[in-house]
Amino acid sequence: MKKSFLSAQVDVSKFNAGNFEKATDDEKRQQDVMGESTTFFKDGMRRLRKNPLAMGSIVVLVAIILAIIIAPHFVPYSYDEVITVNGQRDKTMTNLDFMCYSDKELAYMEETGEDLFPHIFGTDGLGRDYFIRVIYGTRVSLAVGVVAALMVVLIGIIYGSVAGYFGGKVDLVMMRIVDIIYSLPDMLIIILLSVVLKEVLAGKLAGTVLSRLGTNMISMFIVFGLLYWVSMARLIRGQILTIKNNEYVLAAKCIGTPNRKILTKHILPNCLSVIIITTALQIPSAIFTESYLSFLGLGVSIPLSSLGSLANDARAGMQSYPARLVIPAVIICLIVLALNLLGDGLRDAFDTKLD
Numbered sequence: 569m570k571k572s573f574l575s576a577q578v579d580v581s582k583f584n585a586g587n588f589e590k591a592t593d594d595e596k597r598q599q600d601v602m603g604e605s606t607t608f609f610k611d612g613m614r615r616l617r618k619n620p621l622a623m624g625s626i627v628v629l630v631a632i633i634l635a636i637i638i639a640p641h642f643v644p645y646s647y648d649e650v651i652t653v654n655g656q657r658d659k660t661m662t663n664l665d666f667m668c669y670s671d672k673e674l675a676y677m678e679e680t681g682e683d684l685f686p687h688i689f690g691t692d693g694l695g696r697d698y699f700i701r702v703i704y705g706t707r708v709s710l711a712v713g714v715v716a717a718l719m720v721v722l723i724g725i726i727y728g729s730v731a732g733y734f735g736g737k738v739d740l741v742m743m744r745i746v747d748i749i750y751s752l753p754d755m756l757i758i759i760l761l762s763v764v765l766k767e768v769l770a771g772k773l774a775g776t777v778l779s780r781l782g783t784n785m786i787s788m789f790i791v792f793g794l795l796y797w798v799s800m801a802r803l804i805r806g807q808i809l810t811i812k813n814n815e816y817v818l819a820a821k822c823i824g825t826p827n828r829k830i831l832t833k834h835i836l837p838n839c840l841s842v843i844i845i846t847t848a849l850q851i852p853s854a855i856f857t858e859s860y861l862s863f864l865g866l867g868v869s870i871p872l873s874s875l876g877s878l879a880n881d882a883r884a885g886m887q888s889y890p891a892r893l894v895i896p897a898v899i900i901c902l903i904v905l906a907l908n909l910l911g912d913g914l915r916d917a918f919d920t921k922l923d
Contacts, residue, residue, distance in 0.1 A: 615917035622913025625906035636707040645697035647704040661695035708874040713855035716792040724800025732808030762866040841918040848911035852904040
């Protein structure tokens with residue numbers, strides 16, 4: 569068939585494969601994104617799975633969490649139990665090495681033919697199994713880190729949202745309070761508040777459910793709630809100052825949407841990446857703070873242990889039994905490093921501004 573002179577039809581026979589340019593990687597990636605139905609969370613998780621350091625950190629954290637959940641069901645010792653054999657104390661039970669038994673335990677197994685559970689990390693100076701104390705110490709440190717981080721995030725989101733959304737004099741007064749708290753020396757204030765709150769709470773918590781946590785633990789949570797939320801509040805305020813001027817927020821105001829609903833339905837979901845990243849990075853900070861407070865004797869109360877208090881207890885026998893200090897120190901480093909790497913991975917995955 570002949571094609572007319574003014575026809576827009578293209579004669580394909582005149583073209584071959586060499587006349588066409590191949591699509592670039594960016595164009596292929598753009599086509600994949602355009603053709604894929606996804607959400608913000610799914611897209612972020614897809615990016616996170618491509619980060620080997622973040623995925624390795626997740627594996628380490630999952631292994632530690634499984635260990636602190638499962639191990640107490642298999643180890644027949646308690647964290648505060650001074651181990652006895654047939655109800656009798658054994659002087660050779662103290663300061664045992666890895667996977668060792670005391671003299672009475674060896675004699676008991678030889679006499680009865682019953683196998684006793686080994687002391688994986690040995691025993692401490694009071695004859696308590698050190699492995700189960702490390703397990704419970706890790707559980708306490710992780711619990712304190714997660715709870716403290718959630719407290720900080722919750723307070724920071726509420727405070728920063730109010731300051732950023734309403735602005736004006738409200739923002740001016742609220743942020744000057746943040747500046748004052750931010751200028752205080754953290755270590756000095758933490759130590760002073762811990763000591764003062766410990767004395768104040770000692771009599772008031774007696775006979776209550778909170779008495780099982782101890783005054784040191786309660787005062788530590790109060791310190792986190794008073795001091796460590798200011799960075800989160802500043803981040804949320806900065807995000808809201810940018811977002812609240814968008815057209816969809818103005819449209820929501822025009823139709824009479826309440827301020828609370830505008831914040832929760834339209835503004836805060838757009839701050840989700842900042843909230844996720846800051847929460848992930850706040851947990852290791854809280855764990856480290858709890859560890860050095862416990863190391864200074866201001867952390868968890870005896871007989872409950874944390875990784876910091878275990879390191880503090882091992883400090884006296886550091887030259888004779890260095891493993892007691894090394895084990896909790898290594899676990900603290902593993903947890904903090906894994907959480908920091910995971911936080912960096914979450915930032916790369918969920919922060920769209922980095923694209």
